Amino acid sequence: MRSPVPRFRDVERQASGLQPPQCLPSCHERQNSMWFIKDACGIVCAIITWFLVFFAEFVVLFVMLIPSKNLTYSLVNGTLFNSLAFLALASHFRAMCTDPGAVPKGNATKEYIESLQLKPGQVVYKCPKCCSIKPDRAHHCSVCKRCIRKMDHHCPWVNNCVGENNQKYFVLFTMYICLISLHSLVMVVFHFLNCFEDDWTKCSTFSPPATVILLILLCFEGLLFLIFTSVMFGTQVHSICTDETGIEQLKKEERRWAKKTKWMNMKAVFGHPFSIAWFSPFSTPDHGKADPYQYVV
Numbered sequence: 001m002r003s004p005v006p007r008f009r010d011v012e013r014q015a016s017g018l019q020p021p022q023c024l025p026s027c028h029e030r031q032n033s034m035w036f037i038k039d040a041c042g043i044v045c046a047i048i049t050w051f052l053v054f055f056a057e058f059v060v061l062f063v064m065l066i067p068s069k070n071l072t073y074s075l076v077n078g079t080l081f082n083s084l085a086f087l088a089l090a091s092h093f094r095a096m097c098t099d100p101g102a103v104p105k106g107n108a109t110k111e112y113i114e115s116l117q118l119k120p121g122q123v124v125y126k127c128p129k130c131c132s133i134k135p136d137r138a139h140h141c142s143v144c145k146r147c148i149r150k151m152d153h154h155c156p157w158v159n160n161c162v163g164e165n166n167q168k169y170f171v172l173f174t175m176y177i178c179l180i181s182l183h184s185l186v187m188v189v190f191h192f193l194n195c196f197e198d199d200w201t202k203c204s205t206f207s208p209p210a211t212v213i214l215l216i217l218l219c220f221e222g223l224l225f226l227i228f229t230s231v232m233f234g235t236q237v238h239s240i241c242t243d244e245t246g247i248e249q250l251k252k253e254e255r256r257w258a259k260k261t262k263w264m265n266m267k268a269v270f271g272h273p274f275s276i277a278w279f280s281p282f283s284t285p286d287h288g289k290a291d292p293y294q295y296v297v
Helices: 040-065 071-097 110-115 167-197 208-242 246-251 262-270
Strands: 011-013 124-127 132-134 138-141 146-149 153-155 160-162
Touching: 040 071, 040 167, 040 208, 071 160, 071 167, 132 146, 167 208, 167 262, 208 246, 208 262
Parallel strands: none
Antiparallel strands: 011 124, 124 132, 138 146, 153 160
16 A cells, blocks of 8 residues: 555555565663763764853853952852853753664564554555654654654754653753843943943953953854754754645645644643643653554554
8 A cells, every 4th residue: 555645655555475584583671771872073073062152151251250359249140040041951961862762673574563453554664774663643753763753854953852851951042042132241241341331450360451352252153053043942842833844845744634723832842731841851741641653544
């Protein structure tokens, strides 16, 4: 039986068409093992991300806040910036080390498909690259070398795919990076104004040239990441509200799933019901109970 939209899937077979030698031996990962992609480019990008956050932390604390004569200004802005930076790094860590929704590898065997007890006319989708049964809306990632449920894209900055299980953490990461970038830019402007009015030797513990260079670097970094993360954050929120992943939008795949309201789509990603836990990278969202494999008649 051919799929009505054959270009959306790698390979489609009926249960009788899958032979055991094609996908043996099966690969069963330990459920408690930590998820981490061993990709050199992704690891380097993740290290750069943490380095840039710590650089911004250094400039904000030791160039602008600690030398400031206004203790209240330093305490308020220091607490706010450090809190947002901590939440950003925690969100990045959760997005990087959370299984994005990988489909069990090597399970497209004849015995396993027969155990599913498919009805006449039902078909399953098989990925020829990782020998797994592909649920509807799953796509294969060439970097992770796995099929990922509701895969949006592979992001080297978090060294992981953005999928069904970690999209919340990725959205929080982009949001908090956007906020600390904006906050640092505002503080840089105020510090420049303060140094112009006062003596440069009194507004920083560093020499005037070093102070200017550090502030310019922070300003460039903050502006760059503010633009990048705000665009990414808006794109992710739009994808969630429309319930259409980035790959599905790129391939213009035909919608074959039930349409829900924007609020329901948000709760499907961030958890039920709405609470302060939506903004916490330490809270695992409750996606509800869903059938791990969906079939097309």
